[in-house]
Ligand SMILES: NC(=O)c1ccc[n+]([C@@H]2O[C@H](COP(=O)([O-])OP(=O)(O)OC[C@H]3O[C@@H](n4cnc5c(N)ncnc54)[C@H](O)[C@@H]3O)[C@@H](O)[C@H]2O)c1
């Protein structure tokens with residue numbers, strides 16, 4: 001990062017292992033550089049963080065674009081010049097940003113690519129005073145060398161309390177009755193509510209907010225169940241909550257409260273088909289993200305009386321249009337994304353984000369960094385295909401988990417001819433962790449926060465080396481990921497010793513999946529994968545291939561691993577496109593296919 005004009009390097013800070021929040025189980029190599037905030041020291045091999053800002057004495061400038069609690073502003077003022085400018089238009093934000101080293105926002109400001117482009121390279125940190133960073137263009141931030149940090153924990157209780165507030169207000173028609181009395185009416189019969197005690201509440205997503213909602217609902221005398229394929233059963237047991245499957249949660253709940261992140265898997269998870277499987281008269285609360293509900297389907301379900309009431313804090317588009325049928329529906333209670341808006345939460349969030357932004361401006365590595373810092377180019381070049389392999393193995397393994405026991409213990413095995421101290425596995429471990437956590441959470445995992453995040457989620461990752469003979473040209477021969485004490489959606493992925501096991505290698509620079517359970521396969525990890533277990537017999541590849549071909553799904557790779565001829569075999573099929581539900585059903589309906597699973601990479 002070259003110093004230009006008045007911007008120059010002013011201080012160099014060594015990164016200490018303690019700042020990385022990385023496990024002390026592995027020997028830590030020397031500190032690494034983080035491109036957005038740092039550069040390599042010119043005169044040594046030690047990698048250092050370098051704070052770049054205007055002049056030795058000049059304070060950096062922080063633009064606070066949305067209201068931030070006083071305690072956070074005080075912390076910032078000690079270190080930086082603060083410009084609190086709220087309600088900026090996109091153009092005004094782009095104009096101001098070229099004069100700022102850091103920007104702090106909540107969910108109301110869109111930090112677009114144009115913002116990063118307009119900053120002329122001066123913007124070093126974006127602080128999101130809250131959890132969701134869907135309003136920040138992360139790819140653009142990373143491309144522009146700008147670190148993004150968030151405040152993931154300080155508003156948990158506020159969001160949970162808002163969920164309970166909506167639940168109780170909905171059950172007793174508080175908002176509707178209030179409006180009616182203020183309109184001069186006295187409609188006591190119209191606003192008879194329903195009781196909560198003894199009713200079943202299904203908490204969908206048993207993470208930070210979901211578990212706090214569950215705890216509070218228990219106090220209201222509700223029978224609380226939760227669906228979260230990745231939550232530890234003992235955490236649920238500890239507060240008297242049964243973890244159940246998705247179907248059971250839908251079918252048995254009188255109330256459903258949504259607390260999962262918005263991911264590819266949860267987008268529109270409540271839709272026409274899932275509403276049809278709910279108890280007639282179910283009531284729904286959403287303080288997570290609007291996109292987890294198909295809003296048009298919800299209007300249909302409300303009109304049909306399938307859903308009796310809904311209470312919503314979040315919407316697919318915010319603010320929703322004034323004539324939104326959903327917002328205007330008489331059985332719907334709405335709030336304008338107020339989940340995090342308590343005095344206490346906003347003070348907490350303000351302190352959390354101010355500390356993260358100041359730390360980042362000082363060149364410290366933040367545990368809540370959400371975009372990936374770079375590792376030294378020479379390490380990255382060699383490890384790059386293995387980094388991709390590691391993340392994809394993590395993603396595959398976690399998607400194979402079924403049942404409700406939660407992922408707690410993961411063993412990673414690296415087979416290498418390199419001497420142990422000649423192979424830094426931190427990046428690989430971080431990428432496996434990223435692959436394991438990101439598909440099931442709203443958390444962003446990178447080299448900085450991987451071990452911290454795993455620990456916080458009760459995920460224990462152990463590493464083991466197999467030292468191979470032979471040429472140490474390539475850093476690794478294979479990587480194996482095993483998840484213990486879980487069931488699998490695909491029973492053949494369970495190894496003889498009872499863990500979900502996937503193994504991969506890099507071939508000609510391309511990561512390949514080479515083992516699933518005890519079955520050897522060979523499929524390149526590009527696109528997505530269908531795994532089928534079948535009885536080994538002629539014609540199977542052709543039958544599956546032609547179903548995919550007829551549905552215009554391009555097959556990139558196909559491989560069959562079998563224990564013995566004509567016995568059970570596992571077929572791994574790499575596909576470029578996502579097959580439709582109907583296509584997958586056709587594959588599942590082939591009589592000799594005993595089980596199959598579609599995995600997104
Ligand atoms: N309305 C607000 O103001 C407000 C405030 C805070 C958080 N939120 C939102 O609430 C949600 C939860 O936040 P959190 O801090 O508890 O996150 P978290 O990561 O702690 O918890 C999310 C949980 O969802 C689970 N999950 C993932 N995929 C799932 C699936 N398909 N089905 C069921 N569970 C699944 C994960 O295992 C995890 O336990 C996020 O969407 C967040 O953006 C909203």
Ligand SMILES: O=C(O)[C@H](O)COP(=O)(O)O
Pocket residue numbers: 106107108129130131132133155337338339340341
């Ligand atoms: O993601 C979050 O933290 C919540 O949705 C709160 O968003 P807010 O900071 O805009 O209230």
